[in-house]
Amino acid sequence: MQLALSHRLWAFLALPFFWACSGRPVKTVGNLRHVAASERNAMLRYRSCSARAREEGLVNVANLFSALACSEEIHVQHHIELLSKYGETVTIDQLPIDSMFRAETTVKNLRGSLRRETYESMTAFPIFEKTAATEGADEAEQFFRWLATVATRHGEYCRRVLEQLNRDGTDQNVVNSWSVCPRCGGMYETVGLQENCEVCEMPASVFHLFQ
Numbered sequence: 265m266q267l268a269l270s271h272r273l274w275a276f277l278a279l280p281f282f283w284a285c286s287g288r289p290v291k292t293v294g295n296l297r298h299v300a301a302s303e304r305n306a307m308l309r310y311r312s313c314s315a316r317a318r319e320e321g322l323v324n325v326a327n328l329f330s331a332l333a334c335s336e337e338i339h340v341q342h343h344i345e346l347l348s349k350y351g352e353t354v355t356i357d358q359l360p361i362d363s364m365f366r367a368e369t370t371v372k373n374l375r376g377s378l379r380r381e382t383y384e385s386m387t388a389f390p391i392f393e394k395t396a397a398t399e400g401a402d403e404a405e406q407f408f409r410w411l412a413t414v415a416t417r418h419g420e421y422c423r424r425v426l427e428q429l430n431r432d433g434t435d436q437n438v439v440n441s442w443s444v445c446p447r448c449g450g451m452y453e454t455v456g457l458q459e460n461c462e463v464c465e466m467p468a469s470v471f472h473l474f475q
Contacts, residue, residue: 289399293350295392296404299411300343301359306380307336312367313377320370324438328425331442331474332377332418335449339411342449346404374426381419385412410448410463417451441475443468 314329340356347354367373393408425438441454448464454475457468 289350289396289401289404292392292396292399292401292404293347293352295395295408296343296347296350297352297354299388299392299408300340300347300354303336303339303343304356304359305362305365307333307340308361309365309367310336310377312365313370313373316367316373317370322370322429322435322438324435324440325370325374325425325429327440327442327474328421328438329373331444331451331472332421334444334472334474335414335418335451338444338446338449339414342407346407349403350401371426371429374422374429378419378422378426381415381422385415385419389415407448410450413463414449414451421451441473443471443473445471 310329310333314326314333317323317326317329340359344354344356368376389408389412393405393412396402396405396408425435428437429435439453439455443452443454443457444450445452445461445464445466445468447466448461450461450463450466452458452462452468452471454473457471460467461471
């Protein structure tokens with residue numbers, strides 16, 4: 265009995281060593297799990313923000329938040345697929361939820377969204393991309409690079425809409441139609457849509473439309 269326990273203990277302690285020797289990107293897997301949960305919460309948060317904007321009669325802003333929620337949902341699914349390739353079985357329902365979040369006024373929601381998207385694009389995702397590159401996790405490296413670009417756009421859209429609301433007191437001049445790439449979650453104003461996604465080259469003909 266004691267010998268069997270010793271063997272199990274040795275196997276448990278040696279597991280990280282075997283992962284490292286096998287080239288398993290341990291840190292990147294942890295980052296993917298963390299970001300998957302973060303993006304799921306962002307998806308739920310943006311859905312709540314969209315509902316709040318509609319309650320305030322800000323239909324165009326509600327469309328923005330709905331498109332943002334779609335973008336984050338695509339990111340979650342991609343993270344789960346990448347985790348599966350690295351030997352991690354995770355479902356969206358297993359990702360932890362921030363039960364403390366409550367949607368505030370639309371202006372406050374936009375400010376909070378701008379802060380989070382800026383932090384992700386400028387700090388978090390570049391760090392995770394660098395870690396993935398160090399560990400040779402090429403697909404994760406590319407996806408974190410995509411995420412940084414998409415988060416930069418998210419933040420810019422939130423900043424622009426926030427400025428318009430503060431200036432006009434209405435969302436009449438806010439863009440009312442958004443398109444989201446189903447591959448990378450890239451988000452675009454539909455009126456200025458190019459033939460392909462500027463991030464991953466996916467044809468715009470398959471984009472999700474919000475208006």
